[in-house]
Amino acid sequence: MRVADRLAAHRTGWHVGEVVAAAMETPLSRRIELEVPTWPGNEAGAHLDIRLTAPDGYQASRAYSLASSGPGTHVTLVVDRMEYGEVSPFLVDELAVGDRIELHGPLGAFFIWRPPMTGTAPAAPMPVQLIGAGSGVVPLFAMVDAHAHAGDATEFRLLYSVRDPEHVFFRAELEAAARDCPGPLRLDLLYTRQGPEGWPAPIGRITRERLAELAIPPADDPTIFLCGPTPFVEMVAMWLVELGHAPERIRAERFGGAA
Amino acid sequence: MSFITRGFSGRSRDRDPRLPPGQTLVDDWPVLSAGATPRIDTEEWSFRIVDETGAKHEWNWDELLALGVEDLTLDIHCVTHWTKLDMPWRGVSLDKLFEDVESQHDYVMAHSYGGYTTNLALEDLLDGKAWIATEADGEPLSPEHGGPARLLVPHLYFWKSAKWIRGLVMQPRDDPGFWEQNGYHLHGDPWLEERYW
Numbered sequence: 001m002r003v004a005d006r007l008a009a010h011r012t013g014w015h016v017g018e019v020v021a022a023a024m025e026t027p028l029s030r031r032i033e034l035e036v037p038t039w040p041g042n043e044a045g046a047h048l049d050i051r052l053t054a055p056d057g058y059q060a061s062r063a064y065s066l067a068s069s070g071p072g073t074h075v076t077l078v079v080d081r082m083e084y085g086e087v088s089p090f091l092v093d094e095l096a097v098g099d100r101i102e103l104h105g106p107l108g109a110f111f112i113w114r115p116p117m118t119g120t121a122p123a124a125p126m127p128v129q130l131i132g133a134g135s136g137v138v139p140l141f142a143m144v145d146a147h148a149h150a151g152d153a154t155e156f157r158l159l160y161s162v163r164d165p166e167h168v169f170f171r172a173e174l175e176a177a178a179r180d181c182p183g184p185l186r187l188d189l190l191y192t193r194q195g196p197e198g199w200p201a202p203i204g205r206i207t208r209e210r211l212a213e214l215a216i217p218p219a220d221d222p223t224i225f226l227c228g229p230t231p232f233v234e235m236v237a238m239w240l241v242e243l244g245h246a247p248e249r250i251r252a253e254r255f256g257g258a259a
Numbered sequence: 260m261s262f263i264t265r266g267f268s269g270r271s272r273d274r275d276p277r278l279p280p281g282q283t284l285v286d287d288w289p290v291l292s293a294g295a296t297p298r299i300d301t302e303e304w305s306f307r308i309v310d311e312t313g314a315k316h317e318w319n320w321d322e323l324l325a326l327g328v329e330d331l332t333l334d335i336h337c338v339t340h341w342t343k344l345d346m347p348w349r350g351v352s353l354d355k356l357f358e359d360v361e362s363q364h365d366y367v368m369a370h371s372y373g374g375y376t377t378n379l380a381l382e383d384l385l386d387g388k389a390w391i392a393t394e395a396d397g398e399p400l401s402p403e404h405g406g407p408a409r410l411l412v413p414h415l416y417f418w419k420s421a422k423w424i425r426g427l428v429m430q431p432r433d434d435p436g437f438w439e440q441n442g443y444h445l446h447g448d449p450w451l452e453e454r455y456w
């Protein structure tokens with residue numbers, strides 16, 4: 001595609017969003033709903049930049065994934081509160097309904113899932129393996145949601161590593177999607193510290209063996225979207241390659257944290 | 260068009276003048292990559308520059324280091340809003356690598372092990388502006404950070420400092436590479452906040 005056409009297609013720009021709803025998603029994270037009148041819509045997996053300005057002109061910017069996708073002007077974020085952080089505690093504790101913030105986006109064209117085109121010859125089925133840890137589930141949720149809404153038949157699996165049941169993002173939506181969405185989804189929760197009463201699976205951080213057991217096998221050639229803290233992404237991506245997944249089939253988004 | 264965000268005060272006011280707009284200072288070193296981290300042994304590693312006739316100038320690991328490694332102290336700026344100041348690096352200047360290269364073209368595509376590409380203008384690579392880096396923070400570059408060798412173009416956002424660098428191919432125009440096709444700016448000057456299109 002010509003550069004100019006791509007530029008037009010992206011329609012990335014600065015926007016002002018107004019907080020229309022905000023509620024704690026888990027004890028440490030908050031779901032923030034914004035109305036952004038100029039938002040051009042976004043694909044599932046995209047992110048935006050938030051820019052905050054203090055009274056003396058000081059500014060801070062951070063990237064946040066979009067939990068929402070599609071053509072609307074309503075945008076959903078879920079922000080995890082990082083202790084001693086500069087921006088996330090503000091977004092979780094201070095930002096209120098009616099407040100306005102500056103946004104830049106939508107951003108990212110690689111960590112994106114699109115429903116297979118309808119009306120064209122059906123492409124070879126390409127199963128999708130989503131792997132996320134902590135707030136890394138946010139863009140993956142957008143993909144699950146887009147898949148459910150498209151009623152798309154692609155096989156989807158979400159492997160979600162989270163410390164305990166209280167800290168699961170989008171619990172109701174994920175369970176509903178796994179139970180009765182028209183597009184198939186298998187939800188594998190991997191609790192790292194504590195599981196629900198009587199949880200049958202082992203508790204603890206992901207291992208190469210668990211990954212091999214739970215992920216779509218390399219023989220089925222899945223597209224893999226991997227997202228979370230950088231050390232998690234590094235470790236899991238290395239294991240996936242060792243298990244025989246082609247590196248070019250792995251798309252990763254690293255949220256930060258010491259590597 | 261910026262306006263004050265109600266209730267936001269931010270962290271510190273003594274902003275280092277070396278911080279470009281929209282950047283935050285970090286002590287650790289975050290990782291930005293789009294896929295799995297390739298692991299390449301220095302035994303297998305080589306670097307080449309290919310001109311418009313297809314002629315190749317090629318160096319293996321020892322030949323690269325034999326060109327002369329410089330010690331550098333640099334600031335690096337990532338598009339995801341972090342900046343690291345006064346970072347020690349070691350690398351070979353691209354001026355040395357381009358010494359015998361003849362080309363009419365003004366641009367290059369940088370190619371990496373693992374298939375990633377990024378586009379650059381020669382203007383941003385020569386005259387002491389860019390290196391093939393082999394060490395950072397006093398240690399050999401780790402694979403997550405692009406080791407064994409990455410391009411180092413510190414005056415541009417850090418995705419331009421292609422990790423796992425394998426070669427440069429001369430090109431007549433500034434055609435976009437992988438990162439640029441995926442929404443990053445063609446040039447990437449942090450002082451002009453050339454982050455995205």
Ligand SMILES: Cc1cc2nc3c(=O)[nH]c(=O)nc-3n(C[C@H](O)[C@H](O)[C@H](O)COP(=O)(O)OP(=O)(O)OC[C@H]3O[C@@H](n4cnc5c(N)ncnc54)[C@H](O)[C@@H]3O)c2cc1C
Nearest residue numbers: 062063064065078079080085086087088135138255256257
């Ligand atoms: C593309 C992208 C999408 C993102 N999407 C989301 C999202 O949907 N939800 C969300 O909550 N966050 C997301 N993040 C992370 C977010 O951008 C901020 O880094 C995070 O909110 C911390 O900002 P802060 O200002 O509170 O902390 P800072 O003041 O920037 O940092 C405080 C300390 O924490 C470290 N740190 C920063 N991020 C992490 C991390 N993820 N894990 C461990 N240590 C870290 C820093 O290195 C620093 O030492 C995303 C990041 C990227 C790059």
